[in-house]
Amino acid sequence: MSHYSIELMVKEHSEIERMLFVIRRICLKLMDGGEVPVSDLREIIDFVRNYADKHHHGKEEKFLFPLMVEKMGRIADNLVTHGMLVEHDLGRGDILCLENALREYEEKQSPELKLDILSYAMAYAHLLQLHVEKENSVVYPFAERQLSEEDLCTVDEKSRAFEEEQEKLGVQERFLSLLDRMEERYGILKKD
Structure with missing residues (x-):
């Protein structure tokens, strides 16, 4: 049986992957001598920060992962606490370093800072690509196999309520339209 929350998170992963492709495209332009698009x-x-992390990871960290750890014990604790949550934090660190490098680059442009920008952007893109693949192929199927139907329905209900609340605030529309603009700006054709 398919579950709303899992389908939604997989869909969000595909949107996040689209932005990762934009990041790669920007990094390729930087390697070819392009200006830093600050x-x-x-x-x-x-x-x-606000879509991939707060919106998407927020659902995982508030609804799915705690329930997995509570109901599935040590194996889920290892997978979630020592795997997925660590990777979420590593991604946050890459983004903070990217932000700091951008700020420094605005003050004083240098090849070293351009390299830092490229490095942190690619570190994040690479980490998140592998992370998405693990969650889609291991974590989510494991949750669907091991959690009870009742538990999964609870995650679905919480995710649905969260999505509706975020929709009223315009979160999804804002960030998905930003994604569309970035793909258009960097000449990325959408897959239908």
């Missing part, structure tokens, strides 16, 4: 990177940081 304002675009700031918007991407906003997307990462």
